[in-house]
Amino acid sequence: MAQSHSVRRALERELISRGVRMTRQRRLLVQIIQSADRHMDAIMLWERARAEDPTLNKVTVYRTLGMLKKHGLVDELDLMHLEGEKHYYEARTMRDHIHLTCVNCGRIQEFESPLFERLKGQIERKKRFQIRVVRIEAGGYCDRCRALAKPGN
Amino acid sequence: MAQSHSVRRALERELISRGVRMTRQRRLLVQIIQSADRHMDAIMLWERARAEDPTLNKVTVYRTLGMLKKHGLVDELDLMHLEGEKHYYEARTMRDHIHLTCVNCGRIQEFESPLFERLKGQIERKKRFQIRVVRIEAGGYCDRCRALAKPGN
């Protein structure tokens, strides 16, 4: 997933424009999140950050994620709790999409659909609910595994 | 939410038919989940159960919830993590629905839509993904709060 420099800096620029103080630590974390090619949990993020800056504290990771969540700039996912109860994070720079988690092999696919957009519009209209974040996660068997899935498993 | 006797026992009968051993504790927990009129976390469930059976251990609650999850008989929800990181549970006896969590007042509304059903069908067809559970959670401002919501809040 090659990305241009400007895309990699999208989150950072967004934060600056919102008047968020950019520290060395935040710059690093935000860059890692932005350029990650898969969903990361807090500890994975911490480990990658420590490779660059060994003094960066785990607490800073949690606080930065909390700050980004508050600004609606990352999504927090469970991915069906396939491994433990931790959360996974991804930058909200793309359109909303659905995560499909295979409960057999653990593969995660993403899915976008105009139907999803329509569904959001319907909620906003019918319930007069102003959506800030939506999350759809599905668990089941992916195409590669479904042949093997036995009923009742 | 009045329910007939047979509905309240739906989960229990389902478990028996699957050959799950029905202990006193499981019967009680399953009955509470089944007849709950709101989403409960593990501790709330434990507290209600203890009112009936003070010896029932918290660990049994977790183990029973795990067993029900494995059988796909409860859904595990985050409800946007409004209070801490705990999970909420509900019986999967109704049709899939969307949870709308107001980030201002904490109210939770539910929403059903044929669009949701169509979306699921689309996923199964286009990705050849066999869905076992789907979860949609939205966070934002409910109709009662949106007038008060300030931009950037």
Added chain:
DNA sequence: GTACTTGCAAAGATTTTGCTTCCAA
């Protein structure tokens, strides 16, 4: 009777808090 379940205590995993020092604006 036997395999599965419970309770208890303890550990594990993840996340948050208090407080002092540091640094970005």
Added chain:
DNA sequence: TTGGAAGCAAAATCTTTGCAAGTAC
């Protein structure tokens, strides 16, 4: 310079595990 952020240690929260004793089938 000064209010917000980081680091450190410790606590809090939620969940899981090991094992002996109990119980459903």
